[in-house]
Amino acid sequence: MSYRIEGIDFLILSIIAVFAGAFINRVIPLLKRNNIPDAVTGGLLFSLVITLVSSHWGLTVEFDMRLRDILLLVFFTTVGLTAKFRLLLAGGKALAILLAISMMFLFLQNATGVLVATSFGGNPAYGLFIGSISLAGGHGTAIAWGAEAAKAGLEHAEALGITFATFGLIMGGIIGGPIAGRLIKVNGLKPEGELDTIKTVAEVKEQYHPTKLEDILKTVLIIAICIQVGDLVNRFLFSTGMLLPGFLTAMLMAICITNGAELVKFKISERAVSVANNLSLQIFLVMSLISMQFAALSEGVLSAVIVMCIQVTLITLFTMWVVFRVMGRNYDAAVMASGFAGLGLGATPVAIGNMNAITSRFGPSPKAFLVVPLVGAFFIDIANALILKFFLALPMMEGGF
Structure with missing residues (x-):
């Protein structure tokens, strides 16, 4: 027996899930500290409940996804509307350098993902979902590309992307602070003064x-x-x-x-x-999580942990040996390193959370708070899309998706 949840009912259910996720995040400090979105917490919870109920009663639950597909377009359109070239110029040399470094890392992140997927005997295209699609891209990008991959016959690509996007959010918030703290202590770094803000x-x-x-x-x-x-x-x-x-x-x-x-x-x-x-992302994200097959997400957890360890090791080494050194080996560079760890594994809020934790303890870094959010807000999404298209054009991807 099947049951279909139509548009307005699905919208009501999704909004309730967001509120439920917000409540759970408030009462479980670990989730709040790691910047887990309310939509992710509520969406995963409701997905699990629906899976259990449908399995117990022998139901096949279907969802009207038309509103979600529209919200996907709205979300990425709003990302584009924030991409102003004047902000790129305002960030100056430091922004250009960090953006170039970010593109280098996105390439390495995807190359690592493809190599790991191939070594596990999987389709190389899955490597992109254990690479920058999910980690640097986050839940929204994972779901968006997951829909494209599904059309090409890559089963469970969306669930795989959501798994790694969730792990990435957690790990990005965990490793950023220790990385910057070690860099500051080992090199004896201190804040070097103020930088004028670009806000009028x-x-x-x-x-x-x-x-x-x-x-x-x-x-x-x-x-x-x-x-x-x-x-x-x-x-x-x-x-x-x-x-x-x-x-x-x-x-x-x-x-x-x-x-x-x-x-x-x-x-x-x-x-x-x-x-x-914010509105389109929250509802789009929770709709996607509620409607996915939770069983597909829970499969292969051990393999996901192994792959995640590899990616965490990669970004830790890259952040300490490339980002910190190229950005100037000073206090601002250390704070940017903590933010970069958040961007590379999670999202802009994770990056800002990491930098807040460091600056509240060691002192302000206006330069880091100017440059890192600009890269994370939109430039990294554009760079990610370009690099993903490059990888998908490779012959080994079997035509991509």
Whole structure:
């Protein structure tokens, strides 16, 4: 017997799951300390409950995924709308260097994943899901590429991606602080002064100004245009034999629009974009987790732990021997190293959490808080997409996905 959960019912269930996840994270300090998203906690819990109930009663539960697919496009569009070239220039040389280092690491992370997947006798394409798709990319990227992989016949790719994205969040929050702490103590580092912030008075006022209905409607319109134009571009590219994921073309259109808007002095509300980003990510993520097959996620836990140890070792060595040294071997570089560990295994909030822990103990590092969030907010997603397309184009990937 089968039971289908339709759109509005699925939405209600998903929002309840987010609140449940928030409650669990509050009462279990370990989850909160490691920045586990409320949607992940609630989504995994509800997925487990649905799996147990359906197994006990012999039910096959199906979900209406149309809203989730739209939210996927909205999320990546909002990522593109924050990718302003002026911020790249404001970060200066340090931002360019860290971005270059990040691209080098993404390549190594994927190469490691492909080698491990091959050694386990699996499809090399699975290596990308134990690489930057899940770790540097996070849950949203894992689910997005998982949908593309499923179309190509890679079974359980989405569940594999979610597994490693979750492990990555935990490990990224665990190793960042110890790495930076050791670098600071061994090298006798101290804060080296202040760095002027790039925020203007107008931008500070905007941060605390109430969001107007006009700004919200304008943002919704821009997001819809980006998605629609991205779809048209994707159809054109498909007709020429080139296929890109829909979320990627929507993000690229958003990048073009937000930077074009800056040239003509057309203001896009950053707060409205931020709200749309958080809302779409939370609901999209919890919908994906609730609807997945929990049994597929729980399979191969031992293998996942082994692979995770390999990836953690890689980023630890890379952070200490490359990031710290190339960024200047000073206090700011040590703080950036803690943030980089969070970015490479988890997400921007994990990186910021790591840096907060270090600076609250050893002293401020404005430079690190300028550069690392800029790389993590959008540049690393763009770089990740480019490197993933490179790997998928390799002959060993059997045509990719």
